[in-house]
Amino acid sequence: MKQIKQSLKNLDLFSLRLRLTIGISTFSALILGSLAVWTSHKMQQILIDSHKHNIQQIVDRLPHDIQLYSEMMQPETGLQKAINNLSNSNTLLFIKNSDNQISIKSPTLSLLSDSTVNKLMSITQMSIKPQIYHVNQSYFVLSGGSLQVQGKFLGKLFVVRDISREQMMFMAMIRSLSIASILAIILITLVIAFYIQYSLQPLCQLSQMTAVISLEDLGQAQLYLDNAPSEVKELAQTLTMLLSRLSQSWEKERQFVSNVSHELRTPLTIVHGYLQSVLRRQSNLTEIQIEALETAASEADHTIRLLQDLLDIARADSGYLRFQMKSYILNDLVEEVVMMAKKYSDRTITIESSIYPIELKTDYSRLKQVLLNLIDNAVKYSPSNTPITLKLNRFHHQAIIEVCDHGYGIPLQQQERIFERFYRVDESRSHTTGGSGLGLSIVKTFVEGMGGNVSVKSKLEEGSVFTISLPIIS
Numbered sequence: 273m274k275q276i277k278q279s280l281k282n283l284d285l286f287s288l289r290l291r292l293t294i295g296i297s298t299f300s301a302l303i304l305g306s307l308a309v310w311t312s313h314k315m316q317q318i319l320i321d322s323h324k325h326n327i328q329q330i331v332d333r334l335p336h337d338i339q340l341y342s343e344m345m346q347p348e349t350g351l352q353k354a355i356n357n358l359s360n361s362n363t364l365l366f367i368k369n370s371d372n373q374i375s376i377k378s379p380t381l382s383l384l385s386d387s388t389v390n391k392l393m394s395i396t397q398m399s400i401k402p403q404i405y406h407v408n409q410s411y412f413v414l415s416g417g418s419l420q421v422q423g424k425f426l427g428k429l430f431v432v433r434d435i436s437r438e439q440m441m442f443m444a445m446i447r448s449l450s451i452a453s454i455l456a457i458i459l460i461t462l463v464i465a466f467y468i469q470y471s472l473q474p475l476c477q478l479s480q481m482t483a484v485i486s487l488e489d490l491g492q493a494q495l496y497l498d499n500a501p502s503e504v505k506e507l508a509q510t511l512t513m514l515l516s517r518l519s520q521s522w523e524k525e526r527q528f529v530s531n532v533s534h535e536l537r538t539p540l541t542i543v544h545g546y547l548q549s550v551l552r553r554q555s556n557l558t559e560i561q562i563e564a565l566e567t568a569a570s571e572a573d574h575t576i577r578l579l580q581d582l583l584d585i586a587r588a589d590s591g592y593l594r595f596q597m598k599s600y601i602l603n604d605l606v607e608e609v610v611m612m613a614k615k616y617s618d619r620t621i622t623i624e625s626s627i628y629p630i631e632l633k634t635d636y637s638r639l640k641q642v643l644l645n646l647i648d649n650a651v652k653y654s655p656s657n658t659p660i661t662l663k664l665n666r667f668h669h670q671a672i673i674e675v676c677d678h679g680y681g682i683p684l685q686q687q688e689r690i691f692e693r694f695y696r697v698d699e700s701r702s703h704t705t706g707g708s709g710l711g712l713s714i715v716k717t718f719v720e721g722m723g724g725n726v727s728v729k730s731k732l733e734e735g736s737v738f739t740i741s742l743p744i745i746s
């Protein structure tokens with residue numbers, strides 16, 4: 273029961289499998305249903321025709337019998353004799369005179385109940401055509417017409433045939449046919465559903481194989497399916513070629529970013545150096561010139577940092593990002609970073625740590641860059657009168673660093689995305705801070721490259737906590 277509930281929950285209403293199953297099953301059900309209806313209609317028709325034929329035989333024979341008996345006895349007696357002769361328990365005959373009264377009838381008519389006879393009589397009032405009438409749980413075929421012997425009108429002849437037994441048998445057969453049709457439709461639907469699932473299996477395999485291909489494996493990806501139909505094999509081949517083309521273009525783009533960043537960084541660093549040295553010897557510069565040079569130096573510095581970020585990302589993508597892992601005491605390293613951060617900002621930055629020493633193996637300069645990026649963000653995205661706290665801890669085999677601020681916070685639905693490249697929460701808000709949207713993606717790349725993890729918890733207008741966990745030396 274649980275399994276059925278689960279599979280109903282997993283049912284994809286727009287899946288090709290469901291659509292094909294419903295489509296083909298409905299089509300088969302329509303064909304099978306129409307066939308069953310047509311067969312039963314045809315059989316009913318044959319049954320009626322055979323009764324009509326029997327009745328017609330009686331109607332044809334009666335005048336001849338009446339004439340024969342009338343030659344041997346009184347006409348009235350002859351008529352009765354002829355009627356008796358053609359009647360039996362299932363076939364009843366009666367003749368109505370011009371006053372619509374029964375003048376002669378089969379003796380077996382009295383075997384029927386009064387209400388049945390009354391109903392049969394009321395049917396004979398109307399113009400009747402040979403068909404099946406349902407009267408009090410019984411079925412009759414009724415036919416009527418005028419009776420003439422040697423041109424003399426003797427009355428209206430009615431022939432009633434009790435076909436209850438045949439009709440019951442026929443209805444039982446129709447019931448069996450309906451049940452058989454329904455069972456056949458269910459069976460066909462199940463077979464079709466399984467067959468479609470089996471046929472679509474290679475497509476699902478292909479999708480699963482494609483889903484696990486990472487950016488690094490694009491070039492080596494080989495989608496091959498052993499027993500798949502040729503159409504799916506062709507699709508797999510096309511997809512493999514597409515992945516290979518994607519990998520080439522991705523590689524070219526990576527190379528391009530790396531080359532451009534590298535080529536621009538060197539001259540810009542020189543420009544920045546010159547600007548700094550001119551500013552240092554500023555004795556004969558006017559105030560406006562100093563301001564212009566300071567703006568140029570700050571913009572050059574910002575662009576150099578952006579280019580360095582781009583270079584790091586391009587290196588990480590091509591797998592050339594190397595980490596020089598050495599043993600450090602985290603508490604000392606963080607203190608150093610905080611001192612450095614305080615030089616660039618007049619914010620209150622405190623460290624909270626109850627454990628000393630927390631030893632870990634890390635790449636000193638990369639971890640420094642990670643922490644500076646997070647502190648820089650905390651400064652940028654919180655009011656200037658609020659403090660920033662770095663909390664150090666140890667949990668199982670992990671060193672935990674939390675960078676906490678009391679800033680604007682990040683909306684819940686965007687917390688996953690802020691680690692993506694060039695993703696910025698609120699462009700208008702971020703614009704004034706002059707970021708590029710690369711800082712957190714660098715943080716994630718570096719931390720994961722050192723075997724750690726980074727996550728964020730944030731509440732709007734309350735602040736954010738960025739947590740880094742790194743493996744410690746146990």
Ligand code: ADP
Nearest residue numbers: 649650653690696697702707708709710711712
């Ligand atoms: P940016 O250069 O824009 O700072 P990041 O990758 O460092 O790029 O950050 C991405 C976005 O995440 C930022 O634009 C900002 O909107 C949001 N963000 C990052 N850190 C914080 C924080 N401490 N508080 C609030 N928002 C933050």
